Amino acid sequence: MNSTQGALLGLLRRGPATAHQLARQAAQEIGNYWSVTRSQVYRELTALAGQGLVSTSGATGSGGRREYALTEPGRQAFLGWLAAEPEPEHLRVPLLLRLTFIDDLEPGQLQRLLDSQRAAHSARLEEYQASLDGWRAQAAPERYLLPLAYGIRYEQAVLDWFAELPDLPGSAKGSDDRT
Amino acid sequence: MNSTQGALLGLLRRGPATAHQLARQAAQEIGNYWSVTRSQVYRELTALAGQGLVSTSGATGSGGRREYALTEPGRQAFLGWLAAEPEPEHLRVPLLLRLTFIDDLEPGQLQRLLDSQRAAHSARLEEYQASLDGWRAQAAPERYLLPLAYGIRYEQAVLDWFAELPDLPGSAKGSDDRT
DNA sequence: TGGAGCATGTAATGAGTTACATGATTGG
DNA sequence: CCAATCATGTAACTCATTACATGCTCCA
Numbered sequence: 001m002n003s004t005q006g007a008l009l010g011l012l013r014r015g016p017a018t019a020h021q022l023a024r025q026a027a028q029e030i031g032n033y034w035s036v037t038r039s040q041v042y043r044e045l046t047a048l049a050g051q052g053l054v055s056t057s058g059a060t061g062s063g064g065r066r067e068y069a070l071t072e073p074g075r076q077a078f079l080g081w082l083a084a085e086p087e088p089e090h091l092r093v094p095l096l097l098r099l100t101f102i103d104d105l106e107p108g109q110l111q112r113l114l115d116s117q118r119a120a121h122s123a124r125l126e127e128y129q130a131s132l133d134g135w136r137a138q139a140a141p142e143r144y145l146l147p148l149a150y151g152i153r154y155e156q157a158v159l160d161w162f163a164e165l166p167d168l169p170g171s172a173k174g175s176d177d178r179t
Numbered sequence: 180m181n182s183t184q185g186a187l188l189g190l191l192r193r194g195p196a197t198a199h200q201l202a203r204q205a206a207q208e209i210g211n212y213w214s215v216t217r218s219q220v221y222r223e224l225t226a227l228a229g230q231g232l233v234s235t236s237g238a239t240g241s242g243g244r245r246e247y248a249l250t251e252p253g254r255q256a257f258l259g260w261l262a263a264e265p266e267p268e269h270l271r272v273p274l275l276l277r278l279t280f281i282d283d284l285e286p287g288q289l290q291r292l293l294d295s296q297r298a299a300h301s302a303r304l305e306e307y308q309a310s311l312d313g314w315r316a317q318a319a320p321e322r323y324l325l326p327l328a329y330g331i332r333y334e335q336a337v338l339d340w341f342a343e344l345p346d347l348p349g350s351a352k353g354s355d356d357r358t
Numbered sequence: 359t360g361g362a363g364c365a366t367g368t369a370a371t372g373a374g375t376t377a378c379a380t381g382a383t384t385g386g
Numbered sequence: 387c388c389a390a391t392c393a394t395g396t397a398a399c400t401c402a403t404t405a406c407a408t409g410c411t412c413c414a
Contacts, residue, residue, distance in 0.1 A: 003273055003276055006276070007276055007279075010279065010280045010283070013280075013283070029279070030275075030276060030279055032270075033270055033271065033272040033275040033276065034271055034272070034273075034275070034276045035269070035271070078283075079283065082277060082280055082283055082284060082288075083284065083285070083288045083292075085295065086273035086274055086276075086277055086292070086296070087273050088273075088299075089270075089271060089272045089273060089274065090214070090269075090270070090271040091211075091212055091268075091269070091270055091271075091333075092212065092213055092214070092268060092269040092270075093212040093213070093268045093326075093329070094182055094213075094265035094266050094267075094268060095265055095268065096209075096212040096213070096325070096326040096329055097182055097185070097186055097209060097212065097213045097265075098261060098265055099325050099326060100186070100189065100208070100209055100326060101189045101192075101261055102322050102323070102325070103322075104189070104192070104257075104258060104261055105261060105262065106262070109261075109262045113262075113265070116264065117265070120267075142345040143281050143282075143345060143347060144281070146275070146278050146281070146344070147272075147275040147278060147279060149340060149343075150272070150275055150337070150340050153336040153337065153339055153340045154270075154333065154336055154337075156336065157332040157333055157335065157336035158329070158332065158333075160332055161328060161329050161332045164328075165325070166321040166322060168322060
């Protein structure tokens with residue numbers, strides 16, 4: 001069982017749901033560290049149903065929406081997955097890939113690249129921070145905020161990295177290109 | 180053109196190479212933030228050759244290895260890709276996915292999970308740090324060390340997150356489970 | 359010479375994304 | 387009632403990983 005399936009089973013512990021609902025929940029609640037598309041949800045639910053880990057009810061025919069529920073074997077499979085050693089984490093950072101070839105970038109291009117990415121990280125940090133404040137305001141237990149705290153640390157670390165960039169060709173300090 | 184293709188073109192700027200060599204280089208030099216498997220390299224090189232962005236030489240028949248070289252259109256495509264807006268970065272953190280369901284974890288399981296992941300991050304940080312020191316010792320320009328510095332910040336941030344974990348069921352401070 | 363290890367390539371499978379088609383709902 | 391929007395599902399495609407098959411090299 002893959003982690004996406006595990007996540008779906010986990011979400012189903014709260015009660016039956018349709019594929020669409022699960023996709024939305026996943027996007028909202030775990031989307032920041034585990035992206036799942038709607039199509040994947042359909043596929044994985046079908047697979048899970050084939051293994052008897054979820055049961056399906058509802059009309060298939062016309063616009064009938066199917067509702068899925070966790071079965072007892074599904075519950076056990078979920079707990080097994082949860083306790084299993086997690087696969088290694090997966091990072092892909094296009095910015096760093098570009099910087100690998102930094103000498104092939106024009107100073108202006110490099111500058112734009114860095115600026116846009118910094119802005120993106122900055123925005124995400126604020127968003128996370130607001131979200132955290134919101135949860136704290138309603139006295140959510142700290143153990144539910146761990147992923148959010150992780151994200152905040154990450155974004156802060158990246159912003160620190162930006163702040164400490166060495167002098168690069170085209171940077172504001174060095175030769176800014178007023179021809 | 181996707182980023183893996185871009186990366187391959189970038190590597191080919193240093194001179195012709197075989198698929199195998201490119202795969203090894205990629206694993207070593209960009210593997211930490213852009214994973215590429217050997218099979219992918221074959222596929223993407225075939226695609227690039229089909230577009231005329233790389234040229235191929237060498238026997239196809241018996242154990243003949245093919246060598247690929249960057250063409251002039253390939254060089255231009257590479258520069259175009261390099262300056263294009265990078266796609267959003269992609270993170271997948273199985274640990275956080277597990278923690279989403281923290282209430283379903285036994286205290287002992289939670290503890291093991293956290294310990295193993297912390298150890299993994301700690302090891303990676305040391306590895307990166309050693310690598311950075313190595314490069315600094317041979318006076319590598321700082322601009323070539325940016326990805327490494329990024330990785331170090333990331334690992335440090337994660338370790339900080341571990342260090343600041345709230346009291347969790349089963350943690351050493353709280354009720355350690357001597358039945 | 360034969361087997362250990364590395365190099366080279368393809369095939370098969372799995373995972374992820376995008377595009378398409380259609381049906382329900384609802385507000386003007 | 388008609389247009390806009392959201393819901394539902396599938397299909398097609400791209401990307402990623404794993405498994406397989408074979409060949410070369412070198413040295414014991």
